[in-house]
Amino acid sequence: MSPPKVSYLDVKTQVLSRIHDGTWAPGATIPGEVELATEFGCARTTVNRALQELADEGIVDRRRKAGTRVKTSPTRQARFTIPLIRTEIEATGAAYRYALVDRQIAPCPPGLAAQLGIETNSPMVHLSCMHYADALAFQYEDRWINLETVPEAKAEPFDVINPNEWLVSRVPFSDVELSFSATNASASVADFLSAPDGSALFTAERTTWLQARPVTFARMLFHPGYRMTTLV
Amino acid sequence: MSPPKVSYLDVKTQVLSRIHDGTWAPGATIPGEVELATEFGCARTTVNRALQELADEGIVDRRRKAGTRVKTSPTRQARFTIPLIRTEIEATGAAYRYALVDRQIAPCPPGLAAQLGIETNSPMVHLSCMHYADALAFQYEDRWINLETVPEAKAEPFDVINPNEWLVSRVPFSDVELSFSATNASASVADFLSAPDGSALFTAERTTWLQARPVTFARMLFHPGYRMTTLV
DNA sequence: TAGTGGTCTAGACCACCCC
DNA sequence: GGGTGGTCTAGACCACTAA
Numbered sequence: 001m002s003p004p005k006v007s008y009l010d011v012k013t014q015v016l017s018r019i020h021d022g023t024w025a026p027g028a029t030i031p032g033e034v035e036l037a038t039e040f041g042c043a044r045t046t047v048n049r050a051l052q053e054l055a056d057e058g059i060v061d062r063r064r065k066a067g068t069r070v071k072t073s074p075t076r077q078a079r080f081t082i083p084l085i086r087t088e089i090e091a092t093g094a095a096y097r098y099a100l101v102d103r104q105i106a107p108c109p110p111g112l113a114a115q116l117g118i119e120t121n122s123p124m125v126h127l128s129c130m131h132y133a134d135a136l137a138f139q140y141e142d143r144w145i146n147l148e149t150v151p152e153a154k155a156e157p158f159d160v161i162n163p164n165e166w167l168v169s170r171v172p173f174s175d176v177e178l179s180f181s182a183t184n185a186s187a188s189v190a191d192f193l194s195a196p197d198g199s200a201l202f203t204a205e206r207t208t209w210l211q212a213r214p215v216t217f218a219r220m221l222f223h224p225g226y227r228m229t230t231l232v
Numbered sequence: 233m234s235p236p237k238v239s240y241l242d243v244k245t246q247v248l249s250r251i252h253d254g255t256w257a258p259g260a261t262i263p264g265e266v267e268l269a270t271e272f273g274c275a276r277t278t279v280n281r282a283l284q285e286l287a288d289e290g291i292v293d294r295r296r297k298a299g300t301r302v303k304t305s306p307t308r309q310a311r312f313t314i315p316l317i318r319t320e321i322e323a324t325g326a327a328y329r330y331a332l333v334d335r336q337i338a339p340c341p342p343g344l345a346a347q348l349g350i351e352t353n354s355p356m357v358h359l360s361c362m363h364y365a366d367a368l369a370f371q372y373e374d375r376w377i378n379l380e381t382v383p384e385a386k387a388e389p390f391d392v393i394n395p396n397e398w399l400v401s402r403v404p405f406s407d408v409e410l411s412f413s414a415t416n417a418s419a420s421v422a423d424f425l426s427a428p429d430g431s432a433l434f435t436a437e438r439t440t441w442l443q444a445r446p447v448t449f450a451r452m453l454f455h456p457g458y459r460m461t462t463l464v
Numbered sequence: 465t466a467g468t469g470g471t472c473t474a475g476a477c478c479a480c481c482c483c
Numbered sequence: 484g485g486g487t488g489g490t491c492t493a494g495a496c497c498a499c500t501a502a
Contacts, residue, residue: 005477005491020406020442032468043492048469058313064469064499073316073400078410080310081290087305168305174252178310179461182414182432182454200414200432210252229411237472237497264487275473280488296480296488 006042011050014040019059019070026072030060078230082178084164085131085139094133098162101128101192105147105154112144115207116214123147125154127163130192137193142219149213167208167216175209180228189221199224238274243282246272251291251302258304262292310462314410316396317363317371326365330394333360333424337379337386344376347439348446355379357386359395362424369425370458374451381445399440399448407441412460421453431456 015030024030033051037044051068054060058077062068089096107121125145131138143163145153150171158166185199193201202222208215247262256262265283269276283300286292290309294300321328339353357377363370375395377385382403390398417431425433434454440447 007490016406020404022404026401026404034468043494044469045471045493046491048471049490052470062469063501065467065501067468073319073397078312078314078408080312082310084305165305169258172252172254172258174248176310177461179459180412180434181457181459182434184416184430184432198416198430200416202412202414225413227411227413229409239471266487275475276488277474277490278472280490281471284489294488295482297482297486299487 006040006046008046008049008053011036011040011042011047012053015050015054016059024070026070029067029069032067080228080230084168085162086165089131089133089138092133094136097132097134098160099130099132100157100159101130103127103158108144108146112217116146116217118146118148118214125156125158127158129158129162131162136223137195138223140189140192140221142221144217146214146216149210149215163216164218171210171215173208173210173215177207179205181205183221185221185224193221193223195224202226202228238272238278240278240281240285243268243272243274243279244285247282247286248291256302258302261299261301264299312460312462316400317394318397321363321365321370324365326368329364329366330392331362331364332389332391333362335359335390340376340378344449348378348449350378350380350446357388357390359390361390361394363394368455369427370455372421372424372453374453376449378446378448381442381447395448396450403442403447405440405442405447409439411437413437415453417453417456425453425455427456434458434460 015024015036018024018030030036031039033044033047036047040047051060051062055062055068059071060068061071083091086096086098104126106124106126108116108118108124110120113120113122124147127141127143127145129141129143131141141163145163145167147154150167152170153166156166181203183201183203185193185195185197185201187197189201190197190199193199195201201224204220204222205218206220207217247256247268250256250262262268263271265276265279268279272279283292283294287294287300291303292300293303315323318328318330336358338356338358340348340350340356342352345352345354356379359373359375359377361373361375363373373395377395377399379386382399384402385398388398413435415433415435417425417427417429417433419429421433422429422431425431427433433456436452436454437450438452439449
């Protein structure tokens with residue numbers, strides 16, 4: 001007797017395909033939730049969830065009273081998964097290897113202090129390390145850890161476990177800022193990465209806070225040819 | 233008489249702060265939806281929505297029967313907003329200017345054909361263009377448009393409107409693939425971007441499909457020093 | 465000010481999967 | 484097998500904002 005339930009995913013794909021096939025062109029207002037609910041034979045809540053996800057994904061714009069419109073310039077969002085480097089390397093089938101290059105207790109340099117919003121010369125652990133995929137030099141990492149937030153880091157040698165894995169298992173964090181850029185390899189980094197001097201290196205910088213307290217800053221230089229990819 | 237309603241956002245922030253303050257450590261299982269609903273004095277649906285968003289954001293893992301756990305290694309996701317380049321430039325207060333460098337009707341080269349999954353030598357429009365922020369050379373763009381999917385492009389000179397803006401207002405698309413890397417500037421690109429030869433350039437490549445049909449491929453080389461940033 | 469989306473509720477059934 | 488999350492419903496009230 002009872003017809004099969006309509007899922008919010010059904011509604012979502014239906015709406016998406018109508019956008020793609022041009023039934024609802026960019027800029028057009030699509031029918032209201034109640035109307036769609038009647039058409040699809042489901043509750044308004046179900047339509048609401050479908051449209052809300054499409055709005056999250058940047059496909060449509062929704063405003064009260066104005067209704068739901070197909071976006072003209074899709075300010076779409078890309079989602080990247082930021083895996084642990086070990087995971088990323090092992091996913092390719094290669095063996096992961098970590099090596100500590102240098103470890104110092106050092107005062108925070110002015111530039112970094114400004115970025116983190118702390119005092120210049122605050123005590124920090126400063127690490128240089130390498131990550132390998134089999135024999136290939138995969139990533140050079142320059143890492144600073146704030147000893148005021150993470151005093152335990154002072155006693156950790158970081159010769160076996162890499163700083164990221166050590167941190168995630170010990171220190172919770174609330175905010176992350178990521179930034180990506182390109183850097184010409186300096187002589188020493190080029191050497192570590194077995195790359196020609198001046199090679200263009202894909203560069204990621206990550207700053208982490210726990211509430212208002214900065215935890216760590218890492219600058220990661222990838223081997224030449226590295227690519228970060230996503231399917232949106 | 234009636235207490236103020238508890239919002240799913242209230243629940244979400246409460247749960248988040250308990251994770252951050254260590255009440256629920258990484259790896260720990262947090263109480264079930266019913267229990268939390270009782271504690272917060274709201275419906276289970278409300279708790280469900282809060283936890284579902286946290287799962288979306290990669291903060292917790294949820295499995296039927298197993299319950300909800302705080303993630304140990306936060307395979308966190310970063311969301312980038314990919315704006316139109318005009319918007320990105322104008323947001324900085326600079327004036328946006330577009331210039332067409334070259335326009336050809338050309339057969340699809342083998343490498344690109346392979347990436348797009350179409351025949352080598354399929355007819356395409358091939359454009360080179362520049363985007364400026366005030367006087368600063370901001371981005372060099374190398375763009376291919378598939379004439380089999382977008383035949384109208386053959387008649388468009390692209391001398392006034394940039395290819396991206398022309399496309400988004402005309403051709404819907406269903407899938408995008410983005411990839412980021414770093415490139416050493418070739419002599420000609422260095423010239424266009426007023427950058428030293430061999431400069432490391434942040435590079436974005438975008439491929440767009442409409443269902444199974446490739447629409448366009450763009451390779452965008454940013455001026456030296458460009459940075460893509462996100463707050464997660 | 466009226467119409468649209470935003471959200472909450474209470475209840476229900478289902479699917480999955482660890483024990 | 485039974486407990487947990489996943490989802491749908493029907494109804495309600497609210498908040499925002501375009502007209």
